[in-house]
Amino acid sequence: MTEMERPFEGEGLDIPTVELPPKEGLKEEEPEAGDAAAEALEEQLPKLEESKPDEPKDVVGIRFQRAGRVYYFAPAGVDSKLGDQVVAETERGLKIGRVVIAPKQVMASQLTDPLKPLLRQATPEDYGRLDSVRVREREALSRCAELSSKLNLPIKVLTAESSLDCSHVTVFFSAEGRVDFRQLVRELASALRARVELRQVGPRDEAKLMGGVGRCGFTLCCASFLTEFNPLSIKTAKEQGLSLEPAKISGTCGRLLCCLGYEAEYYRSMKGKLPGMNKQVTTPLGDGVVVGVNAIKETVMVQMESQAAVEFPAAKVTLKPPSEAPKKGQQRPRKR
Numbered sequence: 001m002t003e004m005e006r007p008f009e010g011e012g013l014d015i016p017t018v019e020l021p022p023k024e025g026l027k028e029e030e031p032e033a034g035d036a037a038a039e040a041l042e043e044q045l046p047k048l049e050e051s052k053p054d055e056p057k058d059v060v061g062i063r064f065q066r067a068g069r070v071y072y073f074a075p076a077g078v079d080s081k082l083g084d085q086v087v088a089e090t091e092r093g094l095k096i097g098r099v100v101i102a103p104k105q106v107m108a109s110q111l112t113d114p115l116k117p118l119l120r121q122a123t124p125e126d127y128g129r130l131d132s133v134r135v136r137e138r139e140a141l142s143r144c145a146e147l148s149s150k151l152n153l154p155i156k157v158l159t160a161e162s163s164l165d166c167s168h169v170t171v172f173f174s175a176e177g178r179v180d181f182r183q184l185v186r187e188l189a190s191a192l193r194a195r196v197e198l199r200q201v202g203p204r205d206e207a208k209l210m211g212g213v214g215r216c217g218f219t220l221c222c223a224s225f226l227t228e229f230n231p232l233s234i235k236t237a238k239e240q241g242l243s244l245e246p247a248k249i250s251g252t253c254g255r256l257l258c259c260l261g262y263e264a265e266y267y268r269s270m271k272g273k274l275p276g277m278n279k280q281v282t283t284p285l286g287d288g289v290v291v292g293v294n295a296i297k298e299t300v301m302v303q304m305e306s307q308a309a310v311e312f313p314a315a316k317v318t319l320k321p322p323s324e325a326p327k328k329g330q331q332r333p334r335k336r
Contacts, residue, residue, distance in 0.1 A: 055108045059115060061101025062088055067208065069227050075103050076117035085122035092170055092197070093163025096122050096130075129164055136162040136192070140169045143191050144198075147184055148173075155179055158201070159209050162194075170197045174206045204229050207253040214251065221258050232256040239267045240295075263296075270295040273314060280320040283312050287320070 059072040060080055073088050080086055084099045140160040148155050155173045162169050169192055181198050189196040201209065208222040222229070237249050237260055251257045274293045275281055281290055283302055291309060292301035300317045303309050 056105040057108050057111065057115065058103060059101075059106055059111075060099060060103045060118065062086065062097040062118075063100045064090075064095050064097040067223060067225050067227055070100055071097075072101075072106075072111065072115060074115040074117045076119075078118040078120060080118065080121065087119045087122055087126055087164065089116050089119055090163075092161070093168035094119065094165055096126060096164060126164060132166060133162045133164065136166045136169065136194075140171055140188070140192060140196075144171050144173075144184070144188055147187050147191070148181075151184055151187075153179055153181060153184060155181070155200075158206060166194060168195045168197070170199060172199050172201055172205075172209055174201055174203070203253040204255055207251065212252050214257075216259075220252065226258060229258065230261050232258070232261055236260045236264050239264065239271070241293075267295050270298070274298070275300060275317060275319045282318045282320055283310070284316055285310060290317075 058075050060075050061070045062073055063070050071090075078086065080099050080103065082099055082102050085096055086099060087094055087096055137160040140162065141157055144160070145157045148157065153175075155175045158172045158174060160169060160171045171188070179200065185196050185198055188198075204222065207220060208226075211223040212220050214220050218224075232255075234244065234256070237244060237256070240260070240263065242249055242260075249257055249260065274295065275290050277290055277293070279290045281288060281300070281302060283304075286304060288302040288304040288310075290300055291303045293299070293314075294301075294311075298314045299311050300314055301309055301311050302317065
């Protein structure tokens, strides 16, 4: 099961915003007898408390997916430590998550939303429910694919997530443009007898959801440790002296490789320390022209007057003043 709690809308991701159908459009289904315990449990959850901006609050950081966003919850008397598996009440129902930030105090002004409480430490009964959760997710994917074909909706169903009590199902899909899926939500909710939410994602999030292996031979960065996508431009590749051929600088999602941004700041900082291409420089072996730079090694490749190319440490290369550099069209003197 893929547990996800990450912001697909309004959190800096490059995906279109999809309006969910009005709640009243969904047909309310009678709860099954097996859901009575889960409903009674939800009614016992402590209510959210409002706090003053300057009041310290106890929080604990929970992650629901390997490369997902970290969410703060109120400990609510649950004794937890790093690595513990806990059950929390989220906007998508009950979820099992892992504690990645130990309980601590933060100022209420630093919190954007009211804290929801932890419910309990994950129990063997909770782990036992995971099998039924996986069955519900597979059923949701199958039903959604069938209904989308029946309704002639041009969508690609990617993956599904179910809450621990199977009362809430989220289906993720991709499409070329905006899709009116209100009828699909109604029929899918009726078939699954649960609250259904459909979310459209962009190419980067599709790769994150589905996973895969990059050109480097390792698991995709977005699926293994990246929690958010930073904006990239073709200028980033230019600054690093990379080929601008799309096939060489694009990932499986078809967008620029996320790893282009890992060293971008370093290349920008080195730009002012290394001489530019075709600049006249002085080296321990004489004068020459810069024909290449290596920002990682901090070296400069210089073509000497003898036409030999020699690599020097950047510290041993001095940029010649403009007054001493040969003017354009003027030949450099050769040694006899």
